[in-house]
Amino acid sequence: MLPVADVPEKPPGKLARLNSSRGLNVFFDSCRTSPQEGLEEDFEEDIGFENFQRAVKDAINLHNNEVSAYDTAWVARISKVFQGGSLVPQFPEALQWVERNQKDDGSWGELQPTTKFDQYFATLSCLIALKSWGVAHECIAKGEQYLQENLAILGDKDLKYVSHGAKVAFAAMLEDAEKLELSLYSSPSASPPPFVEDLFSYRNKVLERLRTVADVIADCPKKLLCFPEGLEPVLDWEGIGDLQFEDGSIFSSPAATACFVMRTKDSKALNYLTSLIGRFNDAVPCMYPTPLSEILSIVDHLERLNIDRYFSAEIRELLDILHRQSEFHGYEHDELPSEDIETQAMIFRVLREHQYDVTPETFLLEGISNGQIGELGARGMLQLYRASELIFPGELLLDYTRNITTGALKNILKTTTDAALKKEVEDHLHSPHFMQFRPLESMKYIDRFDSSVEANETYFEMTFSRLMHKLNPLMVAFAKVNFNNCQVTYQQELQELTKWDEDHLRNVYNFQRQPLLPAFLAGAVGMPDPKLSLARSVWTRGSVLVTVIDDLFDEATLHDGIQGLRLFHESIKRWDSSIVDSCCESVKTLAKLLMSEVDSLCREASEAQGRDLTRFLRAIWQDVIAEFLTEAEWNDTGYQPSSEEYLRTGSISFGLGPITLYTIFCYGEHIPDEMLDSDDYLDAFDLVNRYGRLINDLRTHSREVFGGHNSFISVYEREHPKLSKQEAYAGVQNLLKGLASKVFSQLLNSRYTSPEVRDVHLAMIRSLYLMYYEVDGYRFTTHELKKQIQRFFYKRFPLD
Structure with a gap:
């Protein structure tokens, strides 16, 4: 029953030849049991495992709505016309919140930011809000001093865990800061640090490239478009309104929605922000509500990167809630809209994969009966297709779903020009996703992210979730650390097994x-x-x-x-x-x-x-x-x-x-x-x-x-x-x-x-x-x- 193999084709380092009796060459790197110096230490020093765990756990917690200084500052920048034609803050309470919540060191942001960049990102946003209204001069001075000290030492290393969209948005804020004459560098005449010049250059290249496309909204990578505040010069703000969610938000992001209101005065978006200010005591979270599909996508992302075991308790808690609520055919939590068939397919698949007792009719029958399946795009079809893989005997609804989605995905292969999407669809049609080993899949999955630039996105990046894009560099980096550390263990075990094999x-x-x-x-x-x-x-x-x-x-x-x-x-x-x-x-x-x-x-x-x-x-x-x-x-x-x-x-x-x-x-x-x-x-x-x-x-x-x-x-x-x-x-x-x-x-x-x-x-x-x-x-x-x-x-x- 068991195997013969010829590996590897071109081995690294000093080689030892084994299994030579039938020409089977197995090579070992002479230093294979020693970790590549600096990799794991760099991640621990830059991020820290506890910080990383906390960020991911917060992201998959249905009840986590921590307020965001960055987003609240954007809301504070919105103006309205007062009597006599003067402009005043639309949300003065948000502006006051920013003034009240500066830290002792002059910064704004989370008590325990995941990265240093997160702190700078929030601080710059708050400074711009205060400077725009000419208030809280002492706060501005302290914030300027904080950024002067830290931006001078910020380098490429500090940006390696930052998403493309956040980089573009940060560069846009730096331009706004210059216009407002904020003092961010060591002296008014000092040149920006090299990393600032690099960010400006990167954003300019992005904007130039987008100016050449016929439809920015359609052609802009979603990892950039989910940060529209960084793309103001090229965006059709009325056009982005076509992507507005039912609750009035732009991608469930208060900052993106605030930017949209500042350009369009859209009343529905304004009502969304007004409700958040009231709900969260003068501030707003970074995302609200967090779509259930995005939370499940993060869980799926963790599994495909083979790092889900570090969050098993949190994932189980999430699934327990979803299963309990599905049994009652409704949702106790008012932030869990899940009537769309794509989200229902995701819930069904993840619950069945984790051995919960569920039936496809509970999740898919209504959406299929009312024709939702015909309105789905590629992402939705892939989700339904993956759900249909987990068919039990006699489940005719899943059999029907499999046939419909197979035909739709084959048609997408014929028509799409998106290389990343095509690869994703081909992989799914070639072999069932559930039959894949996560460690092997994680290698290919990491490779896709490493080879992706702004114009090429993986399947899970084809969303407007700022949360996903913020976490993605961290998750991929940690997945590499996990892979490397496990590989050392496997190599040591393989040495022992090879000796057993040779001896016996x-x-x-x-x-x-x-x-x-x-x-x-x-x-x-x-x-x-x-x-x-x-x-x-x-x-x-x-x-x-x-x-x-x-x-x-x-x-x-x-x-x-x-x-x-x-x-x-x-x-x-x-x-x-x-x-x-x-x-x-x-x-x-x-x-x-x-x-x-x-x-x-x-x-x-x-x-x-x-x-x-x-x-x-x-x-x-x-x-x-x-x-x-x-x-x-x-x-x-x-x-x-x-x-x-x-x-x-x-x-x-x-x-x-x-x-x-x-x-x-x-x-x-x-x-x-x-x-x-x-x-x-x-x-x-x-x-x-x-x-x-x-x-x-x-x-x-x-x-x-x-x-x-x-x-x-x-x-x-x-x-x-x-x-x-x-x-x-x-x-x-x-x-x-x-x-x-x-x-x-x-x-x-x-x-x-x-x-x-x-x-x-x-x-x-x-x-x-x-x-x-x-x-x-x-x-x-x-x-x-x-x-x-x-x-x-x-x-x-x-x-x-």
């Missing part, structure tokens, strides 16, 4: 496959948490042993024939290696090796669980060897089993039991015996094994038939003689699709109470999909898989 197994690699590295890849990406080292080790060693014994039975003619296999089976059945003393050297070696290694694994599992599991865990191997022999005897005699007989035997002989069961016991939690005797567990275990057998046979059919072995496809063809080979193949594919749906209904069921058992089974399903989606990746490692192995284990992310 390398001399028996005269068979078909050499499985260590691909097996460890599956374990590492399926159980990425660094604390799961034992589980990854047990998974990998079990996989290697299954592969080696599987090859022994597949190549019986080379090793004493069927009689030798019968003696091998008898020795494992009795756990007595002397039974194979009369056999050839390979059979004797493998029998002794298997018993020794299984006993070692049993000791580790028993120690992890605090009870002796040896008898139970030996029996799992004995069952697998018995079915190996059954298949070998079928091949020897030419017996043709029925499809059910074949699946019953083949699902065990596929060898997942010794991998999954041992891993579950070493996952770190107590697993009671009765859990493994439950119908839920046994049904899920059987479904996963059958899924593995079918997806394997779909990719190995030709080779198995050529070698004289049975395959489910050949059995299926024999039982359906009227079908062509293509029709039989399609029939088996449909059976596999149905099995996947049943697997999901088991593993994502709220009754499935053991996260450890569920996680290991999901890791196995995803590893099977990874290895067998296109070819038998365990035997013929594809170019793409080679690249993933090389990248995952050997290439670190720079943080610059």
